[in-house]
Amino acid sequence: MLRTPLSLDLLALDPQAGTPLYRQLYDALRSAILEGRLAAGARLPSSRRLANDLGVGRNTILAAYEQLAAEGYLEGQIGAGTRIAASLPDKLLEVGNTTTQGPEPKDAGSPVRLSRRGEAVAAIRRPGIGYERGQARAFQHGLPAVDQFPAALWSRLLARRARDPRNGLFGYETGAGFAPLRRAIAAHAGAARGVVCTPDQVIVTTGAQAALDLAARMLVDPGEAAWMEEPGYLGARAALVGAGARLVPVPVDDEGLDVAAGIALEPAPRLIYVTPSHQYPLGVTLSLARRLTLLDFARRADAWIVEDDYDSEYRYSGRPLASLQGLDRATRVLYMGTFSKTLFPGLKVGYLIVPEALVDAFRAAIRLTGHIPAPIVQAALAEFIGEGHFGTHVRRMRTIYAARRAALIDAATRELGAFLHLTPCEGGMQLVACLKNGLDDRRVSAIAATADIQVAPLAPYYIGLPRLSGLHMGFAGIPEAQIARSAKRLATALADTAP
Numbered sequence: 001m002l003r004t005p006l007s008l009d010l011l012a013l014d015p016q017a018g019t020p021l022y023r024q025l026y027d028a029l030r031s032a033i034l035e036g037r038l039a040a041g042a043r044l045p046s047s048r049r050l051a052n053d054l055g056v057g058r059n060t061i062l063a064a065y066e067q068l069a070a071e072g073y074l075e076g077q078i079g080a081g082t083r084i085a086a087s088l089p090d091k092l093l094e095v096g097n098t099t100t101q102g103p104e105p106k107d108a109g110s111p112v113r114l115s116r117r118g119e120a121v122a123a124i125r126r127p128g129i130g131y132e133r134g135q136a137r138a139f140q141h142g143l144p145a146v147d148q149f150p151a152a153l154w155s156r157l158l159a160r161r162a163r164d165p166r167n168g169l170f171g172y173e174t175g176a177g178f179a180p181l182r183r184a185i186a187a188h189a190g191a192a193r194g195v196v197c198t199p200d201q202v203i204v205t206t207g208a209q210a211a212l213d214l215a216a217r218m219l220v221d222p223g224e225a226a227w228m229e230e231p232g233y234l235g236a237r238a239a240l241v242g243a244g245a246r247l248v249p250v251p252v253d254d255e256g257l258d259v260a261a262g263i264a265l266e267p268a269p270r271l272i273y274v275t276p277s278h279q280y281p282l283g284v285t286l287s288l289a290r291r292l293t294l295l296d297f298a299r300r301a302d303a304w305i306v307e308d309d310y311d312s313e314y315r316y317s318g319r320p321l322a323s324l325q326g327l328d329r330a331t332r333v334l335y336m337g338t339f340s341k342t343l344f345p346g347l348k349v350g351y352l353i354v355p356e357a358l359v360d361a362f363r364a365a366i367r368l369t370g371h372i373p374a375p376i377v378q379a380a381l382a383e384f385i386g387e388g389h390f391g392t393h394v395r396r397m398r399t400i401y402a403a404r405r406a407a408l409i410d411a412a413t414r415e416l417g418a419f420l421h422l423t424p425c426e427g428g429m430q431l432v433a434c435l436k437n438g439l440d441d442r443r444v445s446a447i448a449a450t451a452d453i454q455v456a457p458l459a460p461y462y463i464g465l466p467r468l469s470g471l472h473m474g475f476a477g478i479p480e481a482q483i484a485r486s487a488k489r490l491a492t493a494l495a496d497t498a499p
């Protein structure tokens with residue numbers, strides 16, 4: 001005959017506590033089981049008796065017993081003949097220090113088991129992203145001047161969509177994206193970048209990163225080869241690694257991706273990631289000859305090209321080359337863009353323009369990945385573009401950024417000439433500084449940080465050994481006066497530390 005090993009002290013319930021009585025009982029019993037104070041197979045008192053003993057309603061006892069039974073801690077008939085489960089998983093019983101409230105603590109010190117892909121993705125660290133103090137720090141790269149964004153206008157557009165739950169924007173998204181936004185994106189990409197597409201080919205995503213993730217997962221099987229620019233964008237590397245791709249680093253020179261070197265390294269890639277307008281991070285433009293060679297190769301190799309056109313709206317002189325996608329007659333190119341640079345990164349809207357043959361599969365897949373921006377945001381953005389605010393904003397920013405860029409070139413030449421020289425580049429939101437006299441970019445970046453200045457080293461963008469020691473110096477989000485002051489401070493820090 002089994003004893004009832006329950007002491008009423010163990011189950012002291014407090015009616016004044018904020019936690020419901022049944023939950024207090026559940027927590028107490030569960031802890032006793034996990035800590036081994038209630039043995040497997042032991043019999044619990046009937047619900048009626050325990051209710052009497054504890055002076056609470058029988059429903060309180062039944063609710064606690066039922067919850068424990070549902071979770072596998074108890075077996076038998078609830079109310080009478082209830083026992084502690086005979087075969088609690090060993091793992092559960094090892095948790096000796098379970099607290100009675102909240103989630104179970106992780107085993108301190110024991111390694112977390114991730115997939116190999118998960119480990120590889122988690123090991124990739126993006127340098128310096130985000131606004132620590134609400135505005136960009138000199139010389140943070142990749143960040144637009146968010147304080148210049150017409151926020152009052154935007155909030156009106158957003159509020160109008162948020163007011164009426166019957167406007168069709170409160171339900172599930174279908175994966176295709178909000179039709180007026182797709183039309184606006186197709187028109188913009190066509191006019192500004194020579195992209196040839198219909199609105200049906202536009203997939204609206206939560207930023208370019210989501211577009212990269214979707215493309216990588218949909219087009220590459222684990223172990224298949226993907227060309228990656230060397231040095232190249234860490235977000236793209238992470239998406240490809242996450243998809244299990246075998247990365248082939250293909251060198252970049254002053255004509256952009258070295259296609260011939262890529263063919264020699266890996267003649268059968270499934271996917272080729274490229275930033276032709278403004279190579280990330282070096283800023284060079286892929287030459288027309290290389291573009292034609294790349295398209296021809298992709299057609300023959302049956303490879304997909306992912307063209308990341310992340311910041312080509314900003315160009316300060318000369319005419320930009322049109323998109324690679326617009327040159328592509330064999331429809332091998334997936335074109336991606338983002339509003340993170342033209343508007344603000346927290347908007348989390350980007351897009352992928354896929355060849356017609358991929359439309360159905362990508363629309364179906366994006367619903368499963370969940371990389372879809374809120375319909376309310378999509379609708380407000382469609383109106384923002386449709387009413388001409390997008391064009392106005394980009395034009396305004398181009399003027400502001402041109403002045404900031406000139407200020408950076410000026411300050412760097414004046415103050416930092418002993419340590420670095422800026423490489424010429426006609427577009428974007430940052431410049432590349434090549435370090436002189438064998439200075440190490442990681443070390444210079446660490447010294448700059450001591451002076452509260454952020455300059456990202458180029459080294460992490462390389463998969464192999466870095467060929468260039470350089471820095472990313474952003475200017476878009478930083479007013480001219482701050483640029484001048486910060487260049488001086490950086491020069492002092494470098495001179496003092498004599499790296």
Ligand SMILES: Cc1ncc(COP(=O)(O)O)c(C=O)c1O
Pocket residue numbers: 142206207208209210233235275280308310337338339340345349350
């Ligand atoms: C090369 C490149 N691609 C894409 C993006 C944009 O990504 P997202 O739209 O996810 O902000 C960035 C932003 O830093 C970038 O540098």
